Amino acid sequence: MLDDSITVRLGLPVLRILEQWELENYFQVKVIYLRSKANCLKCGKVTTKVHDRRLQYKKDRGLRDKIVLLKILKRRFRCPLERKVFTEPDEVFGLRRRSSRRFREYLGREALHQTVRRVAQKERVGEGLVRTGVAEEIGRMLKAKGVK
Numbered sequence: 001m002l003d004d005s006i007t008v009r010l011g012l013p014v015l016r017i018l019e020q021w022e023l024e025n026y027f028q029v030k031v032i033y034l035r036s037k038a039n040c041l042k043c044g045k046v047t048t049k050v051h052d053r054r055l056q057y058k059k060d061r062g063l064r065d066k067i068v069l070l071k072i073l074k075r076r077f078r079c080p081l082e083r084k085v086f087t088e089p090d091e092v093f094g095l096r097r098r099s100s101r102r103f104r105e106y107l108g109r110e111a112l113h114q115t116v117r118r119v120a121q122k123e124r125v126g127e128g129l130v131r132t133g134v135a136e137e138i139g140r141m142l143k144a145k146g147v148k
Contacts, residue, residue: 108137
């Protein structure tokens with residue numbers, strides 16, 4: 001640890017930080033899920049047999065006006081019964097998502113008060129991601145009011 005550094009909590013308790021770097025325009029944090037086992041998607045059997053690991057780059061909410069990029073080390077498990085390989089579930093980001101849920105929630109809330117284009121430019125993301133965040137935020141608001 002450097003003498004002039006501080007530690008900031010990531011706020012994602014299901015992830016363990018392996019490495020972190022502060023670069024000029026962004027923070028890069030290498031993380032892995034805390035769990036050591038997963039349920040097979042077909043048969044439901046619990047397995048601890050890790051087949052391999054792959055890095056995935058995902059975006060999280062910014063910190064101190066810098067982008068936060070998470071390098072998540074996703075494990076692929078092998079089911080002992082099915083002999084099939086499957087990827088561990090991704091509850092922080094969601095299935096096939098490249099941004100965290102909390103980042104999409106933040107984008108959705110921001111876009112309710114300003115234009116989609118302005119939010120996209122401010123956060124350095126595409127307008128499509130902001131629109132997705134708005135749709136998810138409106139869905140949550142309707143669900144909270146009991147509307148189907």
